[in-house]
Amino acid sequence: MATPHDHECCQFLATVCYLSGNFIYACETFELEAPDPFEAERLARDRAAASNFHNLRGPELSVEVTVEDRPVPEDDPPPAPPGAVQPVCPRCGSADIICEACAHWDRTMQAWVLGSTYDSERCLACDAQGDLIARWEAVKPQGDMSADLP
Known part of the structure; x- marks a missing residue:
């Protein structure tokens, strides 16, 4: 039987935008590891639910999640100063x-x-x-x- 750990993980960037009605009042971006974009979206929604921006007292609260493959850097990042x-x-x-x-x-x-x-x-x-x-x-x-x- 396959377990979630048997699948290769990929790197994703998930952007979560918090809306009140049609107004976006905040956005957060998360770097996530997941086997596929669907699991990355689920993980992003879990993080969004725990965020300070996820205020259930706000009128018509909703979130929009977009997931994209995390770009692989071509070079090493610059050294810290x-x-x-x-x-x-x-x-x-x-x-x-x-x-x-x-x-x-x-x-x-x-x-x-x-x-x-x-x-x-x-x-x-x-x-x-x-x-x-x-x-x-x-x-x-x-x-x-x-x-x-x-």
Whole structure:
């Protein structure tokens, strides 16, 4: 009998747009691993249901999900600048951390512009959450094997 783990996983980008009536009030993009685009859409809808944007008190709440193959980079990403840091989950070690933020609409740029961030942080890998839970660690240069040394 085949299990879900027997299938090869593919990389997908899923964009979830949150609507109130016909008005899109927020969008999020998730990088997902799934065996096919249908499973990627199901995973994206699960994440959307757990999102702060999924507010059931909003009138006529709905979500639109689009899934596309994640582009495979042709080259290695550029190295992090010297002194670069990243937030890391203290529970599982993932760098997939989000924080709550406030943004305002810029009419000239026609985009949301970050106004401020709040203390509440959440790990998307293990769902650890709280105020200022992340550890800040230096970003290791690509190809740096020093972490593997005893």
